[in-house]
Amino acid sequence: MAELVTLTIDGKQITAEKGTLVIEAAKKIGIEIPAFCYYEGYSLQAACRMCLVEVEKMPKLQPGCTLPAAEGMVVMTDSPKVVEARKSTLEFLLTNHPLDCPVCDKGGECELQDMVFRYGAGESRFTEIKHHANEKQWSPMVYYDPARCILCYRCIRVCDEGLGVGALGLTHRGVHAEITPSNGDHLECDECGMCIDICPVGALTSGSYRYKSRPWEMNHVGTICAHCSNGCKTTLSIRNGEIMRANNRDQSGINGEFLCAKGRFGYDFVHSEERLQTPLVRKDGELVEASWSEALALVAKKFGDVKAKGGKFGVVGSARTTNEEAYYLQKFARQGLGTANIDHRRSGDVASLLNALAGKRDALATVADLYTTKAALVIGSDLSQQHPLLAFQLRANYRHHGSSTYTVTRGPVREDSYAARSIRFEAGDEIGALDQLREDLSKHASVVILFGDSVKGGDVAKLVAFGDSLGVGVKYVCLMDYSNSRGAWDMGLTHEYGPGYEAAEQRGLSLPEMLAAKDLDVFWAVGANPLADAELGSNDAFVVVQELFLTETARRADVVLPAASAYEKNGTVTNTCGEVQRLKAGAKVMGVKTDLEIMGLLAKEMGLDLGIWTPEKVFEEIRRTVRGYNVQLPIIVTGGAAPTQPVSGQLAVLPDVSLVRSAEDTLFTSGSLGRYSKMLNAAMEAPGKLYKE
Amino acid sequence: MIGNYPTGRQKGALIPMLLYAQDEIGQITEELIDEVSKRLSVNRVEIEEVLGYYTMLHREKRGKHHVQICTNVSCMLRGGEELWEHACGKLGIGNKQTTADGSVSLEEVECIGACSWAPAILVNYDFHFNVTPESLDALIEGLRTKQ
Amino acid sequence: MLLNQPHPLETRVLTRRFEYPQKNPIWVDEFVAKQGYEGFRKALGMSPDEIIEEVKKSSLRGRGGAGFPTGLKWSFVDRKSSKPKYVVVNGDEGEPGTCKDRVLIEHDPHRLIEGCLICARAIGAERGWVYIRGEYRFHIDILDKAIAEAYERGYLGENILGSGMTFHLSTHTGAGSYECGEESALLESLEGKRGNPRLKPPFPATVGAFQCPTTVNNVETFCAVPDILLNGGDWYHALGTPKNGGTRMVCLSGHINNPGVYEVPLGFNMKRLIEEIGGGVWKGRKLKAVIPGGSSSPILTADEVDIPADYDSLAKAGSMLGSGATMVCDETTDMVKLLARVMKFYAHESCGWCIPCREGTAWLAKILARMDEGAGMTRDIDMIDQLATSMFGRTFCALGDAAAMPTMSIVRKFRNEFEAKIGSTEVFVPAPGTQPLVVL
């Protein structure tokens, strides 16, 4: 237990751990000490001098951001001397600031504006010529305006300490000092835009948002990122149904301050000119536009006919649609169409993990656990590329708590730079490699093991046995690809399992089997693009595709139904750690319908009774019927993440693990969806090319 | 040079390495940056940080003879500023500029630690003390003919 | 190249081996023949605590500017730490008006090496660096040669003089930055980074060069140590005044007949220094003011200079002994121009890390340049004082103070000269009490 000290701030007594920074101690009793360079969780700078406070018995004003609380200390945060110092610091700061607030992206959300409003003098005595430097484009994502920069060094620290990228530095000196990017005149980096977010002023601006809108003209909708499986909250800022930007404005998600390039810039697929906005129906071999009623009637009739004659369906679901949609789809297939042929593309073997963890409680790690665990073991994944939030959490844990990370990967990964130990292995040998780490790992009170797609089936069981043998608390994360990869399994979008991993009444065809089958009558793909890298074996199959874009699969379709994206709908998704979170509709795109609505309308057209198809009603059914999903509703509706409980007993059937394969997306790819994001594509092309003059 | 710094701290050699290499090449070039970055395993941005900071490191080419005239207080009190004006006039160039023939460049510098023998100037690394406009003329003539 | 003739009023300790006119640097043979490395030999027979005690007794204070007691500083070094300890010599000599470290290195380089060895012995260091400003390449070459000699003769390296002691020393060049003279910025520079100062605490004694316990001292400070060991701390102390022991180097510059670098006891009267050693103000003119300790020190008027030049007396007079740079201004000196030049320097050298110094120096430099050109406004004068006051004590490192102190003193003591510069050319001057030009 750390020593406690009692100090007085503005006449109020407070007891705090010895060494607590005065700025933090003050915050605890509701006293704000203004600061630019201080940023909780990052290294101390004491550079902006906004936080100067008066301390009894100290002749000089002291920076509250670095002053440790001491017994009997008497601090004044608003004495005349302090007030005067703040005024003068702001006056100094504004001397070379362009004051182009009326056109600045940050206007209305700018910490400098707020500071001047609250603590400034209201006038400037500066009448000299301002120092000026021109704005620069560093990458498709990041622009830098040195004139606006107040040199708080937050961007440098978040990039270096937070992400381990270290792409930003400081060059020149005095009033000429400015931030400099990794490659002389341009950036080669993760393009996460964290630097933009953390910038208190409008010095760093986003390539996709700059000069587009004013913050107060937009509605801000917090939802879950449509891309990877980590489940970051991203706040969409919407004007007239159009997404103007995405960031993490309120930092209330499991990702805290984190967001990667996909979450921040990868939303632009929503308004892509390639979006499908009317149903398409094949006539004389060509896909032509049709009305919703015509298209739905056609599909309903075909489905009804094939069902009536006992024909063969193949149904493919998505790792990106909501839990409600996945659940409804499998219900539609199994109950409505009477087929067992349902599957989706799986990217991690969570079923074997749940099976191996049977009987254990709390054995699945949450995103938050990664920040508190004493140790983490990463097996077979380039975490910083594929699971950026999880990587960020581990790094923050190391920075703040000195936790240990171990990596067992085929090639070098970024985590190696701070890892306690890194082991390289030959493909397929990762479990064997673990023995080398047994001793190290068993020294830590808690361990989280994260594993990629190369650990599956029997290996997962071995991994859990290894975890058990450590004799310490071990939790697991099965790493998967997309925003609802986990939910797709849980909701029963596999040919082996119904919802909650109940063995399917009848084991149908797997996805590769459907593709290979020569006699499919109907092939129905909902938010999936299996034909991207495969052929459909059955030439005569009637193909129905619900999609955002005219993908390879959609091109083969007989009817294409334009679907809404994750940013246009309500519902829930489950991240790779098994946490359920809520999607909130933000954007509006004309002509499309959510997959749930499409299915509901089809059911109605076919006269099926599959229940009400609103997301709320379906989620209610999921909570009632799907094992592990009886989550606390208040957590979900308030925008929190509710962990699901793993199945309690052993699974009746084992999964078909040959089907598990990750797409190995990078920071800038995101399966078929990523292909329609101009920003993500620009990032891939940019390094060293586009912006080098 | 790297051996002068603790193991793993070879970055300590960065500034000396850049300066000594610049002395030979004449300026900081992209190739030099790449080479130093490899040798000391430092990132490009770490080099960029120091290049902008230290006034003696420069990317632009300078004259064969880089004439640095101090105009700081001690020199100013004894005619440093007049010397500076004189040099600019004589050479027809300004601060950080080079004569057309590339022989001489000029820079107005801060105190060069020769205050008791002011006004003082530096030509590359050679000090000249108690300089007068006349002795400066002679010096510059000498430099230009020396080429 | 000690260009000035030595003066009989000097007390020559650090400069005792110097000859005039100078021939070559004193290389190792001559050095050893003249008691060189004898202080170190003595130190080898002493315990670290005894060495530090001797230095404390000498009352030697840092000659780099801040005047911190050297023995005390050495005693702070965390000798019990399992990390290596380092000796760092501050030879950045950037303070305008200062040119003494170069003289010491140029004439008697082994004296500095010997001082480092004694310090290394006292704090348990096995490695050291002499950080020398980049412009002093000539001096770096001399010291490099002396270091090579010392290695050759077994004064540096392993098992020094058979004592089992190890100490390695090398030079490290700066590359043009005044701020790198500030000790923590110097350490950053030594590590290959920008010369941005570090947060203190921790002080270098606990976390210094390469994150290890370190002592940083000025060249002159180290050069004083060999004779302290040789003749005892008491002997050295007795050379100065009771509270301020020893001798110090002064660099006389500006409007004076015999500018030069001299060694005088602490407490030597400032007026006599100028008149007797310096030969008085040049061209038969009258004295107007003296900057007593480098451009960072508050200015003294002619009436204020009849005082002993030591740490305490100068502090009492509202200034500081600083780096020993004594700049003399005659009656013709334009104080606005002088301050404008001083501020141009600080604006140029501000590392830019903190707001008050970065923006304050630049702003002041602009106002002063404008005033100097005759385009001053009435309100400028008070504003100069206010801006400097706003910087003072609020910046991250002492460079901000260094810029503020001369400003406040000059604008207050020579206000009339500033007033005289107002409105002498046609410029827009808002009448008092009008709206500010920029309203936020």
Ligand SMILES: Cc1cc2nc3c(=O)[nH]c(=O)nc-3n(C[C@H](O)[C@H](O)[C@H](O)COP(=O)(O)O)c2cc1C
């Ligand atoms: C802006 C600034 C510049 C400095 N420049 C020098 C310098 O050039 N040489 C020096 O020895 N000390 C300089 N100092 C003082 C050093 O920070 C430090 O106090 C000194 O090296 C300690 O050595 P000493 O105790 O022997 O004086 C400077 C300080 C400041 C704030």
Ligand code: SF4
């Ligand atoms: S976008 Fe991300 S990785 Fe790139 S510089 Fe900014 S913080 Fe660093």
Ligand code: SF4
């Ligand atoms: S760009 Fe923004 S975050 Fe970075 S130093 Fe400037 S003001 Fe701070």
Ligand code: SF4
């Ligand atoms: S980590 Fe994944 S979920 Fe989070 S912002 Fe990035 S792409 Fe989206």
Ligand code: FES
């Ligand atoms: S917050 Fe303390 S100096 Fe910036």
